Amino acid sequence: xxxxxxxxxxxxxxxxxxxxxxxxxxxxxxxxxxxxxxxxxxxxxxxxxxxxxxxxxxxxxxxxxxxxxxxxxxxxxxxxxxxxxxxxxxxxxxxxxxxxxxxxxxxxxxxxxxxxxxxxxxxxxxxxxxxxxxxxxxxxxxxxxxxxxxxxxxxxxxxxxxxxxxxxxxxxxxxxxxxxxxxxxxxxxxxxxxxxxxxxxxxxxxxxxxxxxxxxxxxxxxxxxxxxxxxxxxxxxxxxxxxxxxxxxxxxxxxxxxxxxxxxxxxxxxxxxxxxxxxxxxxxxxxxxxxxxxxxxxxxxxxxxxxxxxxxxxxxxxxxxxxxxxxxxxxxxxxxxxxxxxxxxxxxxxxxxxxxxxxxxxxxxxxxxxxxxxxxxxxxxxxx
Numbered sequence: 001x002x003x004x005x006x007x008x009x010x011x012x013x014x015x016x017x018x019x020x021x022x023x024x025x026x027x028x029x030x031x032x033x034x035x036x037x038x039x040x041x042x043x044x045x046x047x048x049x050x051x052x053x054x055x056x057x058x059x060x061x062x063x064x065x066x067x068x069x070x071x072x073x074x075x076x077x078x079x080x081x082x083x084x085x086x087x088x089x090x091x092x093x094x095x096x097x098x099x100x101x102x103x104x105x106x107x108x109x110x111x112x113x114x115x116x117x118x119x120x121x122x123x124x125x126x127x128x129x130x131x132x133x134x135x136x137x138x139x140x141x142x143x144x145x146x147x148x149x150x151x152x153x154x155x156x157x158x159x160x161x162x163x164x165x166x167x168x169x170x171x172x173x174x175x176x177x178x179x180x181x182x183x184x185x186x187x188x189x190x191x192x193x194x195x196x197x198x199x200x201x202x203x204x205x206x207x208x209x210x211x212x213x214x215x216x217x218x219x220x221x222x223x224x225x226x227x228x229x230x231x232x233x234x235x236x237x238x239x240x241x242x243x244x245x246x247x248x249x250x251x252x253x254x255x256x257x258x259x260x261x262x263x264x265x266x267x268x269x270x271x272x273x274x275x276x277x278x279x280x281x282x283x284x285x286x287x288x289x290x291x292x293x294x295x296x297x298x299x300x301x302x303x304x305x306x307x308x309x310x311x312x313x314x315x316x317x318x319x320x321x322x323x324x325x326x327x328x329x330x331x332x333x334x335x336x337x338x339x340x341x342x343x344x345x346x347x348x349x350x351x352x353x354x355x356x357x358x359x360x361x362x363x364x365x366x367x368x369x370x371x372x373x374x375x376x377x378x379x380x381x382x383x384x
Contacts, residue, residue, distance in 0.1 A: 059129065062152075126212040251287075
């Protein structure tokens with residue numbers, strides 16, 4: 001499968017890190033990646049969108065945006081020629097529509113607008129978690145509904161702006177096919193743009209992401225003030241987001257790094273390696289939905305409920321039956337403790353009432369004795 005490549009000179013673009021030079025004639029891997037990405041992230045979008053309680057939490061809104069990015073990436077992976085569908089299978093194009101297709105779709109512009117938006121969303125998610133843990137007093141002001149909407153809009157605008165150079169690396173040919181072209185600003189300047197582009201869209205966001213998570217983990221491990229229950233909930237969400245960031249870093253780092261090295265001929269690998277690196281970058285778009293289900297019980301329960309497994313949603317983890325039984329015994333124990341406490345309290349009240357009654361009787365008796373002595377003294381005085 002890996003030895004069937006299209007002609008390098010015709011298919012390869014020296015200006016795009018993901019080009020048809022690495023397109024195998026059997027695109028089964030990309031087909032699976034695209035299908036899983038669209039299906040998994042569509043389910044995740046429905047799960048979050050149908051629960052208003054989930055949308056009230058900022059990190060869920062950012063995860064929803066991340067799912068939209070990944071789902072669209074799967075869609076554009078299908079629409080972009082020479083990844084799943086070869087260019088020769090597309091109809092012959094002409095006019096403005098054909099030129100727009102070549103510049104926006106064939107050039108991978110739309111595909112990697114979604115990819116870069118995904119990277120930036122992960123960075124924003126890390127900053128959101130950092131603010132929730134390290135700066136909780138400023139969290140509501142920095143991540144209210146209006147600001148989150150603004151952040152998401154800026155994520156997409158930044159992704160579209162940083163990928164703009166890809167609009168100039170392909171164009172429509174007279175025969176109605178899309179071909180790679182040399183951009184008007186030249187090859188050498190394009191290499192500089194490429195380094196700048198990858199730095200601001202991958203290296204800087206990932207650096208900020210991991211600095212944020214490192215500070216979060218340090219603060220939570222040394223925090224002596226927060227309650228145990230609240231701290232456990234925050235750790236669960238942070239752990240889930242950290243794993244998503246780790247997968248994105250591992251999947252994107254090879255292709256971003258080795259493409260720069262290739263452009264400056266520092267390290268030039270066989271084409272098969274670039275295909276593998278590219279595939280892992282695309283495959284990252286379908287990793288997050290199963291990751292959320294495995295690491296977060298809320299997402300697991302909601303996904304199972306959406307798929308018609310509501311009854312098994314409460315028993316998704318191993319040993320859940322034992323957990324339920326333990327919970328039942330715990331509730332019974334708490335009930336028994338309550339009854340025992342109630343009875344003890346009632347008995348104490350009765351004892352106090354009896355004690356008060358005894359004291360009252362003693363006081364009455366002493367008063368009666370004093371009155372009898374006084375009457376006896378008066379009788380003696382009258383007799384004398």
